[in-house]
Amino acid sequence: MIKGKKIAIVTGATGGLGREFVRLLLKEKNVDEIWALARNEKKLSRLKEKFGKRIKIYSIDLSSVRQIKCFGEELHEEAGRKNLEISYLVNNAGFAKFCSYGDLSVEESLNMMHVNMDAVVAMGLVCIPYMKKGSHMINIASQASFQPLPYQNIYSSTKSFVRNYSRALNVELKEKGICVTAVCPGWIKTDLYKRAEIGARKATTKYVGMVTPDKVAKKALKDAKKCKDISIYSLFTKISHIAAKLLPQRMMMKIWLKQQNLDDE
Template identity: 60%
Template sequence: MNRKQIAVVTGAHSGLGKEFVKLLTEDGTISEIWAIARNKEKLDQLISEFGNRVRVFSLDLSDRTSFSVIEKLFLEERIHITYLINNAGFAKFCSYDDITVDESLNMIDLNVSAVVALGLICIPYMKKGSHIINIASQASFFPLPYQNIYSSTKAFVSNYTRALNVELKNKGITAIAVCPGWMKTGLFDRGTIGADRATNNFSGMVTPDVVAAKALSDAKKGKDISIYGLPVKLTWLFSKVTPPKLMMRIWLMQQGIKP
């Protein structure tokens, strides 16, 4: 019996995750897209919109028991994983003391621990030509005051993914860190909490469809990083040669925040 070729997409119910689901439904080599997110109602809408090749799983990836559920599903079915797209994550635009300890740790669990856990769970079901696509951010390029946890988690995702890509070369599996700038997604609704000192300048915003399309294209080319748009590429290059203290100072000026 042949194994099903599946794609696993987290944070799949909206925004960038939904764009990945849409693009993957156009790939005739994939039998099923496993869409994972917390909101069951929005997940069910994916089936209505994209068809029965989409299977939905309502799970909270900040809860580590979710990984046992996913492992059990993998064991029950004959699958190969063609794509793992770790898109689930969230941000809070505020000072360190505007959110609780639980909220801070939850951000780390979802943005970091879930990425690592799902990679480790999925790699045994991958084969030559499979891809891990981990969503990092332009925020990974340098420390960001008033996004200190978010930027740090995305720096981890970027470094982890690019190092993992080297380790997986002998298996023919690629891992790519996607580093978008500002995108028109629900991240802002959840991240903006009305803090006195917070990110407020979201210039150069793009739609998630172009980021998803470039990410898939770059993954197929075997790249270990995907950066959409000239402004983000210039920021990346600038961060390579500019001291972090100066980068943070420029960032604060852009946001209209006094040090």
């Protein structure tokens, strides 16, 4: 019997947390090749130059279901030729805008939902048929998923979806031996904030407890291997998680507004 190729698929792979997952997964014994997905072709090329021939790059807009379906067709063809098995799927790609509801167009608002939710579901449906016992799906949620967040209302809501979807899917896939982990980091030092800040009058501006992406990725991979359905890094984020369980959401929103100096406006 021909030995199959074991691959890892990472979306949003060119920077920040995604890049760290690529770096760590290259060290895994059950990963022969990493398929890196992102929109920016130049950044993908630089990623391949950095990490070598075990990286296969795909320029794809994850807000487009059509493009995800096309990727799925290529995956199916490759699986037929090379007996592929997906050891890891990391749904890392995300999109954020920190502002009031009226600062975004309909298109921008829906695009955030498409990237943060639709792409996670679509990539899962495309990839699960090629995952076997011992495979892992890692979906990046957020500390923002713990509670409703004014002036991040769409972003926090999409991340709540990812957290709940991942934990429910983990139960459904247990019979197949596939583990699904929702990663719920706090603020991570990445370029997401440069894109998220649009100069809105009311917006998130205080990033308490910020950490580096390497630590989050390392903890996430460790928790995924233990088949935990949720991964939380840092004491600050863990305390926030506990507080969100114990306190009424209305109180949590008041605390959030005070932290962001938005409570007196």
